[in-house]
Structure formats: C-alpha cells, structure tokens
Amino acid sequence: MKTTSQLKAFCEKALAIARSRKGVLEAEVYASDNAYRVARLCYSSHIPCNGLEEPKSVDFGGYSVRVVLGGGRGKRVGIAYESGFDLAAVAAVVGRASANAVEDAEFARLPRSEWGP
Numbered sequence: 001m002k003t004t005s006q007l008k009a010f011c012e013k014a015l016a017i018a019r020s021r022k023g024v025l026e027a028e029v030y031a032s033d034n035a036y037r038v039a040r041l042c043y044s045s046h047i048p049c050n051g052l053e054e055p056k057s058v059d060f061g062g063y064s065v066r067v068v069l070g071g072g073r074g075k076r077v078g079i080a081y082e083s084g085f086d087l088a089a090v091a092a093v094v095g096r097a098s099a100n101a102v103e104d105a106e107f108a109r110l111p112r113s114e115w116g117p
Contacts, residue, residue, distance in 0.1 A: 001061070014063060023070065024067050024098075038057075063085065063093075064080065067079075074103050078099065078102065
C-alpha cells in the first residue's frame with residue numbers, strides 16, 4: 001500500500017501531465033490506495049479450524065482525472081479512472097476523460113485548495 005506522501009507525489013506528477021495536454025483549461029487528480037482485510041469468525045462451525053472460517057484480503061488502488069475543456073457555449077467536463085499508478089498511462093486517461101466530457105453551461109471552475117492553484 002502506498003503512503004500518503006507517495007500518493008501526493010504521484011498526483012502532482014499526473015496533474016502536471018494532465019495540465020500540459022492541449023485543450024485542458026483545468027485538471028484535477030484524485031488517487032487512492034486501499035487494503036481490505038476481513039476474517040469471518042464462527043466458533044460454532046462444524047469445520048475444525050479454531051474458529052477462523054473465511055480469511056480475505058483485497059488490495060485496490062488507482063486514480064481518477066477530471067478535466068475541464070473550453071469551447072462551445074460553456075465548458076466541457078470529463079472524468080476517467082485507471083487502476084494502478086503508472087505515470088505512462090496518465091496521458092491516455094486524460095484522453096479518455098476528454099472523450100467523456102460533456103458540456104455544462106453553468107460550470108464555473110474546479111475547487112481550489114490551499115496547496116496550490
């Protein structure tokens with residue numbers, strides 16, 4: 001599982017790639033890396049297993065890119081998701097987000113944060 005600083009570094013690099021794409025006015029990158037651990041206990045089971053009946057472990061992570069494109073009567077907004085953390089795939093994800101973009105005449109801008117523009 002990636003640390004918070006690793007996720008932040010990935011997002012900063014991916015955001016730079018997304019902002020550099022032609023036609024992108026604004027971009028936002030969200031990354032998440034999670035681990036899910038479950039152990040189902042059943043002490044009244046007929047299976048002799050000391051109570052542990054079903055251990056499960058699931059790891060999942062990835063990122064999404066939201067882009068704002070100009071043109072038309074309003075701005076177009078699109079989003080795309082990719083599992084994993086491959087920086088080489090960011091340009092393709094931005095392309096998918098651009099292809100998914102829909103026009104929104106009332107859209108003003110993406111939220112701003114205290115960390116940057």
